[in-house]
């Protein structure tokens with residue numbers, strides 16, 4: 001039996017950043033994943049380190065809203081009909097969260113994380129020689145319907161409170177920022193302080209490499225083998241049994257299944273999104289992510305080409321992927337700017353967890369001593385990963401945390 005202070009299960013951005021920050025505080029850490037680090041949601045995202053995103057997703061509540069998301073989502077998150085029974089407890093919890101003031105709570109709780117998110121990433125990236133992936137060119141959002149623009153007021157409201165700059169964009173401003181957009185006459189917002197990366201998987205893998213270079217151990221193993229022992233937790237890896245005084249579940253969409261085996265049920269759901277790259281048309285460039293809110297997609301420059309991200313659907317992880325998920329987004333993106341041939345034959349799926357209140361879950365599981373959670377939220381936990389890792393390590397080691405960890409605690413969903 002090999003002993004560690006902490007076993008971190010899951011080598012996505014949440015697990016890798018937690019492992020690095022625990023290691024930096026003197027912990028002997030083992031990082032376990034069933035595959036190579038950085039190959040799941042932390043690779044398959046839009047790579048935006050958002051400075052807005054203060055409000056939770058407006059999940060459908062009434063039967064009519066749910067039905068319309070099943071039938072004709074038109075740019076909004078689709079609900080997979082067969083996954084609906086499994087998603088109902090989550091939708092109920094999301095409704096309850098809104099009823100009890102989640103919008104204001106989430107905005108206030110996410111602000112301190114967002115404030116240091118990019119700085120924490122850059123500190124790790126500098127040490128991991130990964131600064132080349134980061135760019136500070138902001139984020140453009142375009143709104144084709146007035147109602148969608150008005151719905152963004154919640155985010156703008158919190159941005160004003162927390163001093164996050166944004167500007168309204170005219171059609172002329174848009175084209176000035178991105179000269180190759182086909183000019184059009186819609187509302188737009190520009191978030192200049194938002195950073196983005198050209199390879200979220202590359203960033204996560206660079207951080208995992210840094211963890212190993214600093215003496216951390218990485219092994220392959222299935223989190224389903226995690227069991228409580230007399231002194232902590234043990235897991236079986238390809239190198240045998242490993243024991244840790246404490247364990248951190250950072251399994252992303254894999255977490256609910258593993259937690260259920262330990263008797264822990266969280267009211268979370270899984271959301272799949274897709275991406276695909278396109279070659280650039282000669283002489284045509286895009287300098288920053290641009291999100292077309294009403295068509296439900298983001299187009300952003302990545303190492304492999306222009307990445308189109310969309311086709312978001314609330315669905316069970318075992319439901320088949322939809323090869324047609326990006327068709328409508330692709331057509332809308334082509335109307336936005338000239339884009340070349342697609343790189344991949346089929347879109348690449350990525351699954352993330354959704355929390356009823358839109359906040360990550362970080363903290364110790366009540367009634368299971370030594371078991372901690374580090375679970376990203378649905379929209380911004382690539383960007384928040386480094387800050388969350390720091391907060392987790394500070395909380396676990398008894399250091400003074402840079403922010404109050406209470407709003408992220410699993411206690412909001414699980415009682416003793």
Ligand SMILES: Cc1cc2nc3c(=O)[nH]c(=O)nc-3n(C[C@H](O)[C@H](O)[C@H](O)COP(=O)(O)OP(=O)(O)OC[C@H]3O[C@@H](n4cnc5c(N)ncnc54)[C@H](O)[C@@H]3O)c2cc1C
Nearest residue numbers: 012013014034042045046048223252254273380381382383
């Ligand atoms: C389409 C899409 C677009 C997104 N866009 C953005 C964005 O622009 N900005 C942003 O900040 N966030 C974005 N997100 C969200 C972000 O990607 C996630 O919140 C974040 O990557 C979650 O990281 P994680 O480490 O928690 O999970 P993951 O990256 O999924 O890592 C979980 C790890 O656990 C491992 N694992 C799972 N189950 C087991 C098991 N049983 N045993 C062993 N190992 C296991 C997996 O192999 C994986 O390596 C997006 C997500 C998607 C899908």
